[in-house]
Amino acid sequence: MAESGIGASVRRKEDNRFLTGKGRYTDDINRHGQAYAYFLLSPHARAKINGIDTSAAKQAPGVVGVFTAADLAADGVGGPICGWVVTQKNGEPHKSPAVSALASDRINFAGEQVAVVVAETLTQAKDAAELIEVDYDVQQAVTKMKDSLSSSAPQLHDDVPGNLCFDWEIGDKAATDAAFANAHHVTKIDILNNRLIPNAMETRAAIGDYDSGTETMTLYTTSQNPHVARLVLAAFMGLGPENKLRVVAPDVGGGFGSKIYVYRDEIVTLWAAKKLDRPVKWVADRSAAFLTDAHGRDHDTHAELAVDKDGTFLGLRVSTLANVGAHNQIFSTATPSYLYGCLLAGQYKTPAVYGEVKTVFTNTAPVDAYRGAGRPEATFVVERLVDKTARELGMDATDLRRKNFIPKDQFPYQSPCLVQYDSGDFNLLLDRAKEVIDYDGFAARRQESAARGKLRGLGLSCWIEACGLAPSAVVGALGGGVGQWESANIKFNPTGSVTVFTGSHSHGQGHETVYAQIVSDQLGVPFDSVEVVHGDTAVVPFGMGTYGSRSGPVGGGAIYKAAQKIIEKGRKVAAHLLEASAEDLEYADGTYTVAGTDRTKTLAEVAFAAYVPHNYPLDEVEPGLDETAFFDPANFTFPSGAYFAEVEVDPDTGHVTIMNMIGIDDVGTVMNPMIVHGQLHGGFAQGIGQALYEQCVYDENGQLITGSLMDYCMPRADNFPMFTTEETNQPCPHNPLGVKGCGEAGAIGSPVAMLNAVVDAIGTDIDMPATPEKVWRALQSRAQAAE
Amino acid sequence: MPSVSMTVNGKAVTGEVEGRTLLVEFLRQNLNLTGTHVGCDTSQCGACVVHVNGKSVKSCTTLALQAEGAEVSTIEGMATNGDLHPIQAAFKEHHGLQCGFCTPGMVMSAADLLQQNQDPSETEVREWLEGNICRCTGYQNIVKAIQAASQEMKG
Numbered sequence: 001m002a003e004s005g006i007g008a009s010v011r012r013k014e015d016n017r018f019l020t021g022k023g024r025y026t027d028d029i030n031r032h033g034q035a036y037a038y039f040l041l042s043p044h045a046r047a048k049i050n051g052i053d054t055s056a057a058k059q060a061p062g063v064v065g066v067f068t069a070a071d072l073a074a075d076g077v078g079g080p081i082c083g084w085v086v087t088q089k090n091g092e093p094h095k096s097p098a099v100s101a102l103a104s105d106r107i108n109f110a111g112e113q114v115a116v117v118v119a120e121t122l123t124q125a126k127d128a129a130e131l132i133e134v135d136y137d138v139q140q141a142v143t144k145m146k147d148s149l150s151s152s153a154p155q156l157h158d159d160v161p162g163n164l165c166f167d168w169e170i171g172d173k174a175a176t177d178a179a180f181a182n183a184h185h186v187t188k189i190d191i192l193n194n195r196l197i198p199n200a201m202e203t204r205a206a207i208g209d210y211d212s213g214t215e216t217m218t219l220y221t222t223s224q225n226p227h228v229a230r231l232v233l234a235a236f237m238g239l240g241p242e243n244k245l246r247v248v249a250p251d252v253g254g255g256f257g258s259k260i261y262v263y264r265d266e267i268v269t270l271w272a273a274k275k276l277d278r279p280v281k282w283v284a285d286r287s288a289a290f291l292t293d294a295h296g297r298d299h300d301t302h303a304e305l306a307v308d309k310d311g312t313f314l315g316l317r318v319s320t321l322a323n324v325g326a327h328n329q330i331f332s333t334a335t336p337s338y339l340y341g342c343l344l345a346g347q348y349k350t351p352a353v354y355g356e357v358k359t360v361f362t363n364t365a366p367v368d369a370y371r372g373a374g375r376p377e378a379t380f381v382v383e384r385l386v387d388k389t390a391r392e393l394g395m396d397a398t399d400l401r402r403k404n405f406i407p408k409d410q411f412p413y414q415s416p417c418l419v420q421y422d423s424g425d426f427n428l429l430l431d432r433a434k435e436v437i438d439y440d441g442f443a444a445r446r447q448e449s450a451a452r453g454k455l456r457g458l459g460l461s462c463w464i465e466a467c468g469l470a471p472s473a474v475v476g477a478l479g480g481g482v483g484q485w486e487s488a489n490i491k492f493n494p495t496g497s498v499t500v501f502t503g504s505h506s507h508g509q510g511h512e513t514v515y516a517q518i519v520s521d522q523l524g525v526p527f528d529s530v531e532v533v534h535g536d537t538a539v540v541p542f543g544m545g546t547y548g549s550r551s552g553p554v555g556g557g558a559i560y561k562a563a564q565k566i567i568e569k570g571r572k573v574a575a576h577l578l579e580a581s582a583e584d585l586e587y588a589d590g591t592y593t594v595a596g597t598d599r600t601k602t603l604a605e606v607a608f609a610a611y612v613p614h615n616y617p618l619d620e621v622e623p624g625l626d627e628t629a630f631f632d633p634a635n636f637t638f639p640s641g642a643y644f645a646e647v648e649v650d651p652d653t654g655h656v657t658i659m660n661m662i663g664i665d666d667v668g669t670v671m672n673p674m675i676v677h678g679q680l681h682g683g684f685a686q687g688i689g690q691a692l693y694e695q696c697v698y699d700e701n702g703q704l705i706t707g708s709l710m711d712y713c714m715p716r717a718d719n720f721p722m723f724t725t726e727e728t729n730q731p732c733p734h735n736p737l738g739v740k741g742c743g744e745a746g747a748i749g750s751p752v753a754m755l756n757a758v759v760d761a762i763g764t765d766i767d768m769p770a771t772p773e774k775v776w777r778a779l780q781s782r783a784q785a786a787e
Numbered sequence: 788m789p790s791v792s793m794t795v796n797g798k799a800v801t802g803e804v805e806g807r808t809l810l811v812e813f814l815r816q817n818l819n820l821t822g823t824h825v826g827c828d829t830s831q832c833g834a835c836v837v838h839v840n841g842k843s844v845k846s847c848t849t850l851a852l853q854a855e856g857a858e859v860s861t862i863e864g865m866a867t868n869g870d871l872h873p874i875q876a877a878f879k880e881h882h883g884l885q886c887g888f889c890t891p892g893m894v895m896s897a898a899d900l901l902q903q904n905q906d907p908s909e910t911e912v913r914e915w916l917e918g919n920i921c922r923c924t925g926y927q928n929i930v931k932a933i934q935a936a937s938q939e940m941k942g
Contacts, residue, residue, distance in 0.1 A: 011879055018887030019875040021822015021862035025888065028821035123807070201826045201834060201888040201922050253824075253888030254922050286827040508886030508923045678882045678928060685925030709831035709920070717916035717926040722909070746925075 004520050004527030006737070009674035012513040013532075014251075014506075023251045026205040026222050031279035034207065035064050037269050038125035039282070040115040040132050041291060045141035045363040045702020046154065047107040049114070053133040057117055060131055062124030065276050067268070068115045069104035077101050077271050078237040079264060080366075082328035085479040086166050086337045094166035094359070097157035099327045101237070101267045107136070108156050108326035109365050110702050111291025113264045118272055118280055141363035141702030145300055145321040148362045156326065156361045165324050165359035166333065170341035171416055176354035179315025183306035187389040192767045193377045195298035195323065195696040196689075197712055198370050200507070202253020203284040204293065206266040208273025216244045219270045223249040223535075224259045224507055225545020228482070230537045232262045232330075239270055249535040252507035256686070257369040258293045259507065260547050261329045265292070290707045295696055296370025298323035299336070299377050305350075305385045311395055313350040313404045318381055320357045325366040331547075332368040333359065338418075338478050339374030339466075345415040346382035347426045347462045347640060348404040353416040363702040369547065371686055371747040375465040383461040383752040387759070397756075398430060398439065401462050405430075418478075419466055423730045424640045424666060430462060433642035433664045436724055442646070445659075455649040456659070457761025460642070461753035467741040468637035468732075469548030484544050485632035486551075488558035490519060490566050492625035494611035496604030497529040500562075503543010504555030505535045509743060510675045511551060515559050517671055518737070522563035523603055524590015541628065549639070549741030552671065557631035557735040565627035566603070573610050573625075574601040576617040637732045637740040641665040643749045645688075645757040654776030656692055656758055662724040663749060668732040668740030676742045680725040683746015689715040690747075691754035695769050713769075793854045795820070796864030804851045810844075811835045813851035814861060822862040822891045826920070833919030836892035837861045843899035845918070862891035865898070874898055874936040883932035885923035893919050897933045905941055909934065 004010050017023050054066040079099035086094040103112045115132055119125035142148045142156075148163040156163050180186060200222075207220040217239065223229045226247040233247070234240030252259060265282055273280040284292065299322050306315040322336035331339075341355045390400040405426040406413050413421040434440075442458050449456035469475070472483025489501040500515055516530035533539055546555070567587055574592035575582040578599055585592045590603045603625075609616055610625040646660040661684060670676050693713040697705040706712040725746075731738025751768060758770040764782045766774060792801040795818060802817040814820045814837070825847055826834035835847040838860040865872040871879065874897050884890040893916070900907060900915045907915065912930045921929060 012882070014887070015879040015884060016871070018884055018890050019862075019871060019878055019894065020866050021820065021891050023822070023887045023890075025821075025824070027825075028815075123805070199922055201832060201886065201920065202824070203826070251887065254886040256922070286829065286832075510885070674882045678885060678924060681925035681927045682885065682923045683925075686922070708829045709827050710829050714831075714920050714922070716913075716920065717930060718910075718913040720913075720926060722930075723925065723927055 004517060006517055006521045006671050008517065008672065010513055010517055010527065010672055012510050013516060014510065014512045025202055025251045025253050026207060026220050027283045029207055029220050029250065031207060031209050034279035034281050035118045035120060035276065036122040036125050037116050037118050037272060037280050037282035038122060038129050039113045039265055040129045041288065042103065042107040042110060042112045042114050044107055044136055044138050045110040046139045048137040048139065049103065049105050049107065050135040050137055052115060054115060056131040057128040060124065060128035062120035063117060063128045064120065065118040065272060066115060066132065067272060069100050069102040072101050072271065075271065076238040077267065080262060080329055081232060081236045082333055083330035083481040084334035086168055086333045087479060088166045089169050094333050095160040095164065096328045097160050101264045109363050110704055111365060112326065116268050116272060118276060143362050143364050143698045143700065143702050145323050145360040145362060148360050156363065160361060163361040165328065165361055167358045168337050169356045170418065171354040172352055173354045175352040176315045176317055179352040180306045180317065183314050184309045185307050185393065186304055187385060187392050188304045189385050189388050191301045191303065191381060191384055193297045193299035193301065193380055194690060194768045196296040196370060196694050197290055197696050198256045198258035198293055198296060199714060200254030200256055200258055203286060203289040204259065204263065205283040206269040207279060207281045208270040209279045210274040210277055212277050216246065217270060217274055218246045218248060219266065220248045220250065221266055222252050222259050223247065224252065224255045224505055224547055226505060226535055227503060227537050227543045228545050229262050233267065233270065237267050246538045249505055255507040256371040257296065257373060257547060260331065261294055261368060263292065286709060287707060290712065291365060291704055294329055294366050294368035295325065296367065297377060298367050301381055303381050303385050305389050307389060311393055311400050311403050313348050315352040316344060316350050318344055318355040322357055322359045323362055323364065323367050324359045325362060325364045327366055329366050329368045331373065332366060334480065335369045335374045340378050342417045342419045342466055343375050343378035343464065344382060345417050347406060347464050349406045350404065351416065364698050372744045375744065376748045376751055379461065379463040379748050380752045383463065383756065387756045397460050398434060402427060402430060420635060421464065421638045422635055422733055424464065424638060425728065425730055426462060426640060428728050429640060429642035429664045429666060432726065432728060433644055433662060436662045436664065436726065437644040437646065437660060449648050455651055455761040457647050457649065457757040457759065459645045459753045459755065459757025459760055461749050461756065462642050463749040464638055464640040465745065465748050466636040466638055467549035467744060468553035468633060469550045471635055472632050483632065485630050486554040486558045487541060487543050487628065487630050488562040489541060489628040490559065490562040492607035494608055496525065496607055498523065498525050500530060500532045500559060501540045502532060502534050502555055502559065503540055504546045504551040507546065509546065509551060509679065514671050514675060518556055518559050519563060522560065523566060525603065549743040552739040553637045553732065553735045553741050554631055554633060556671065556737050556739055557633065558629050560736045561629035561631050562627050565629055566625060569621065569627060570603050570606040570625060572621045573606045577601050577609055577615065634734045637668065639665065639667045639740040639742065639745050641745060641749045643753040645753040647757040647761055649758065649761040649775060651779055654772035654779065656770055656775060658721050660721065661688065663746065665725065665727050665742065665745055666730050667727060667742040667745060669729060669738035670727055671737065671739065677725050679742045680746040681723055683744065684723050684750045685715050685720060687747040687750030688754050691751040691768050691770060693719065693769050789852060791851050791855050793857050793859050795859045796861060806852065808851045809847055810849040810851050810854050811846035814846060820861050820863050824888055824891060826888065831920065833892040833896060834889050836895040836919065838895060838899065843896050862894060865894060873939045877932040877936035877939065881928045881932040881935055883924065883929040889919060889921045893921065893929055897936065900933065901937050901940060906937055907934065
């Protein structure tokens with residue numbers, strides 16, 4: 001392994017600029033003469049708008065424009081869209097209400113954008129926004145899913161009867177019912193998967209810029225997928241044509257899914273720049289981020305597992321309500337359907353699985369894909385249920401799982417939930433996890449804790465997920481609006497350095513480093529000679545962006561393919577320069593050698609000849625060394641893992657102390673272990689955040705109670721111990737690098753391991769987050785029940 | 788508008804500000820020192836940490852006028868002649884950053900810790916960072932980086 005090649009923990013190229021304050025995030029960009037936008041957000045969760053009077057605001061000092069939905073409608077500007085059609089049980093498509101870019105006549109969540117003020121300074125814009133008079137007819141909000149589905153519930157959208165977005169199913173109901181009819185034992189569980197707020201540290205931001213000379217618009221924005229943003233803005237929001245629209249996503253300060261979507265404020269900022277013919281900057285403050293960013297999770301599930309006498313799983317039945325909030329967004333239908341239901345079989349050979357999901361509109365912010373997107377929810381259902389089953393059967397939690405694992409020799413394995421798992425070795429993962437946590441030593445550790453008056457618990461999760469979004473044909477068949485290949489362009493410069501253009505876009509994952517490793521590895525050029533360019537539609541031809549742990553398996557696959565095309569073109573040029581036949585050339589580490597001789601040409605020499613063709617076969621090969629490739633995988637990738645959490649609960653306070661958290665992951669080939677482990681650590685923190693700390697709360701009037709970092713418990717450094725992460729690498733068989741993806745894994749497997757540990761400690765079921773109050777109450781209830 | 792003068796990264800600066808102008812706004816907008824970030828509006832996240840007269844402060848909760856006459860240092864002043872400060876170098880070596888947005892505040896906060904405690908334990912580092920939120924790293928490699936830097940700086 002070369003020091004900078006695939007598999008090396010190369011230190012990151014991007015770090016120097018981030019560490020010296022030279023990162024360039026959207027708010028760091030200023031355009032000459034820019035004005036500032038501030039959005040007036042609805043203070044009510046449900047209201048009819050009788051009228052909006054902006055006259056006073058328009059007269060306020062420094063104001064250059066005040067706009068409402070009527071202004072946008074006059075220019076034909078559209079609002080957020082849904083990107084995935086889910087076919088319901090009855091064969092009809094899901095309901096997707098039309099949404100405008102500013103609220104027109106109705107408010108459906110607190111924080112919904114009502115008007116925008118553009119002024120010379122931000123403070124002037126804020127001051128003027130206070131002068132806007134909105135005549136609201138405030139109505140009772142509905143925030144809970146079951147309430148929203150009741151016949152007496154208010155209707156959020158005229159075209160969505162009963163507030164039901166879709167009623168969808170997966171699996172074989174008849175076979176599952178039959179399995180339950182013959183079961184020795186059925187374990188049942190009710191689960192709430194708590195609603196989360198992503199909270200990337202950089203809030204969303206946008207700068208609209210219009211060049212009236214060329215009639216070209218530029219949007220600088222905090223996007224995980226700038227090309228998709230451009231496509232959507234041009235095709236659906238009336239802000240094209242695409243050849244006159246450039247989207248630039250500079251350095252992006254975290255996303256976790258929340259920056260996939262094209263939001264209302266971004267649409268309006270771009271439009272306002274054109275309207276006013278001057279640059280307009282908008283940056284969300286944290287309060288606005290809490291109110292308007294897409295939230296995550298929010299499921300209410302009943303699940304049952306049917307087992308035979310010896311613990312063999314016979315059937316799994318799952319019924320879920322999923323909150324989509326006020327309206328749909330790009331992945332808000334895909335996340336609680338295919339990205340959830342397809343993983344309900346977990347790591348187990350359960351022969352019959354049936355899941356049904358109803359998604360519900362409520363007067364809350366939209367809910368969409370958040371790190372893991374459906375797969376943490378599925379894993380939580382399966383692994384809570386399996387754990388409870390072990391308890392009810394009196395079996396060891398690891399033995400019960402092992403008994404039901406899909407054996408290593410049965411891959412590819414057709415799951416009863418549509419997908420075909422490609423590879424895995426679940427026993428290997430569990431064996432190693434038991435060693436690392438010292439499973440056999442737990443009883444003694446529990447005793448030792450008990451001697452100190454503490455309750456110790458050990459929790460396990462054996463999980464599998466589907467990522468590397470996505471095989472276009474599969475996604476298309478399931479209703480996805482776009483295929484999800486990725487592109488790469490590798491360009492040798494005449495003097496031998498290399499520029500790589502990728503449609504993936506890093507928001508912290510280190511693409512500039514990892515992609516350079518792939519190119520350095522394949523083309524034999526020094527790591528430092530490779531520059532990775534991303535995030536600008538004017539420079540990168542096209543791309544699908546970064547989400548669903550796709551940048552390694554799909555984006556990396558495209559770069560690998562482009563590198564092979566470079567090698568093949570270079571071979572023809574080298575053959576000419578060496579006066580040999582191309583078939584006689586051997587290629588290794590950036591050098592072509594005439595077989596059996598010491599006559600060689602490096603790729604750098606070939607590149608020079610290709611651009612400066614003094615001696616070049618112009619009649620046979622075009623000049624230049626510049627190749628583009630697209631990679632569209634045949635299947636999803638299927639990372640899997642075995643995670644243990646060990647906790648100690650103080651029964652007097654309900655406080656949970658994490659004693660240990662370990663994860664053994666199969667993420668396929670690892671390109672940069674340092675970065676992979678960093679991704680896993682971050683996933684652990686977000687997953688444990690969900691299990692122990694984080695909870696988005698709306699009150700009965702739809703007011704966001706947890707609307708700041710003082711109210712929403714973001715994990716801090718002192719909440720965690722040092723994690724242990726290891727990998728067992730079963731290469732993915734259907735992408736050229738063998739990569740499976742690691743961005744979401746930690747957040748998928750860790751919440752349920754942590755909650756199982758708390759349940760093991762306190763001896764009773766509990767919902768996430770297991771806050772001290774909730775744990776203490778659970779212990780009190782248990783004590784009272786025992787009396 | 789009142790005028791404010793201070794020394795930023797060793798350089799004397801003067802600017803016109805409103806009474807309500809925050810130090811972070813003065814740094815970012817007047818001086819174009821955009822390495823100091825704003826991540827929240829409740830003084831929780833610590834992305835805006837700078838040093839004022841040698842102590843770490845949250846520049847989102849400090850008025851520019853409060854820094855009148857002060858010595859201010861920001862992330863842009865940490866490296867010398869292109870060489871990373873040992874804390875910056877340790878963050879790179881130990882992968883203590885991912886998206887980089889919280890990083891300037893983390894580095895500045897860590898620098899104050901290591902002024903006060905040359906050999907902090909893991910627990911001391913974690914507790915010190917209570918006012919700095921990172922959403923990417925799980926903090927593990929930040930803690931490792933700060934401890935490694937402390938050893939490097941002790942010599």
